[in-house]
Amino acid sequence: MTAQIINGNELAKEVREDIAARAAKLTAAGELPGLAVILVGDSPASMVYVLNKERACKANGIRSILEKYDADFSEAELLERIRVLNEDPSVHGILVQLPLPDHIDGRKVIEAIDPEKDMDCFTVVNTGLLMTGQPRIKPCTPYGVMKMLESIDYPLRGAHAVIVGASNIVGKPMSMLLLQAGATVTICNSKTRDLGHHTRLADVLIAATGKRNIITADMVKPGAVVIDVGVERDENGKLWSDVDFPNAKEVAGYISPVPGGVGPMTITMLLLNTIEAAERRLEAKKK
Numbered sequence: 001m002t003a004q005i006i007n008g009n010e011l012a013k014e015v016r017e018d019i020a021a022r023a024a025k026l027t028a029a030g031e032l033p034g035l036a037v038i039l040v041g042d043s044p045a046s047m048v049y050v051l052n053k054e055r056a057c058k059a060n061g062i063r064s065i066l067e068k069y070d071a072d073f074s075e076a077e078l079l080e081r082i083r084v085l086n087e088d089p090s091v092h093g094i095l096v097q098l099p100l101p102d103h104i105d106g107r108k109v110i111e112a113i114d115p116e117k118d119m120d121c122f123t124v125v126n127t128g129l130l131m132t133g134q135p136r137i138k139p140c141t142p143y144g145v146m147k148m149l150e151s152i153d154y155p156l157r158g159a160h161a162v163i164v165g166a167s168n169i170v171g172k173p174m175s176m177l178l179l180q181a182g183a184t185v186t187i188c189n190s191k192t193r194d195l196g197h198h199t200r201l202a203d204v205l206i207a208a209t210g211k212r213n214i215i216t217a218d219m220v221k222p223g224a225v226v227i228d229v230g231v232e233r234d235e236n237g238k239l240w241s242d243v244d245f246p247n248a249k250e251v252a253g254y255i256s257p258v259p260g261g262v263g264p265m266t267i268t269m270l271l272l273n274t275i276e277a278a279e280r281r282l283e284a285k286k287k
């Protein structure tokens with residue numbers, strides 16, 4: 001049997017309707033939602049993602065402020081830009097596109113962002129709130145994956161979720177959201193012995209390594225839900241991901257494609273986080 005496809009584009013469209021309606025309401029109330037995206041350097045992949053984000057903002061009534069700097073932009077200059085955006089009341093969210101050039105301390109830059117405006121949920125404060133079960137902002141990619149699981153009404157309570165990849169951006173925060181939903185969670189990393197042994201136990205398999213086709217069909221439990229987070233465009237413009245989709249889809253029960261899976265949902269959750277930050281600001285003003 002062939003798996004049911006979890007269509008991220010379709011789902012993103014649905015969520016964006018709600019976002020656009022809330023953006024219009026905020027604007028009418030005098031709180032035009034604004035997102036600042038900072039890009040340092042000119043890696044073509046980063047440029048594509050950043051332009052996608054800008055396009056999605058504009059299409060849904062969110063003001064997008066794109067700040068683009070050369071690769072030799074200094075750490076001090078970047079910290080100063082973040083300070084200015086932190087103070088700017090017309091900006092509700094700040095995203096610093098990663099990776100940053102080597103001469104910049106990424107951790108220092110992330111921590112400079114006002115946690116209220118940390119749309120990625122990367123700061124230590126927001127990570128701590130997430131880990132203690134009181135998230136204020138949810139990390140975009142894991143949040144998008146949760147929406148995808150919700151869209152198929154998957155019963156996570158008691159299910160075994162296996163995450164491959166333990167990054168701060170996806171794997172670790174993903175594990176927190178799944179735990180909070182009642183799943184039993186295994187996190188595998190690059191040193192895991194016999195990876196297939198673990199992935200074959202997964203009712204829900206989340207692949208987030210950035211290693212091309214690391215998840216082959218024989219590593220998938222029949223009927224499992226497979227979510228492919230890895231996405232990478234090579235020198236020739238070919239798109240790669242973590243899951244060997246053509247073969248895995250013959251074993252899985254549900255599977256997310258690349259493109260059109262997690263990617264559009266990540267951007268959508270970034271917009272939703274911006275809307276929620278603007279709504280919190282409006283509420284605070286009323287008090």
Ligand SMILES: Nc1nc(=O)c2c([nH]1)NC[C@@H]1CN(c3ccc(C(=O)N[C@@H](CCC(=O)O)C(=O)O)cc3)C=[N+]21
Nearest residue numbers: 049095096097098099120231233259260261263264266
């Ligand atoms: N501070 C920060 N936050 C991020 O969220 C962040 C980041 N830095 N750095 C880079 C990664 C990557 N990322 C993607 C978002 C959407 C697609 C996406 O929409 N992909 C399309 C395909 C894109 C294509 O055709 O190349 C899809 O999957 O359908 C991909 C990748 C967010 N990132």
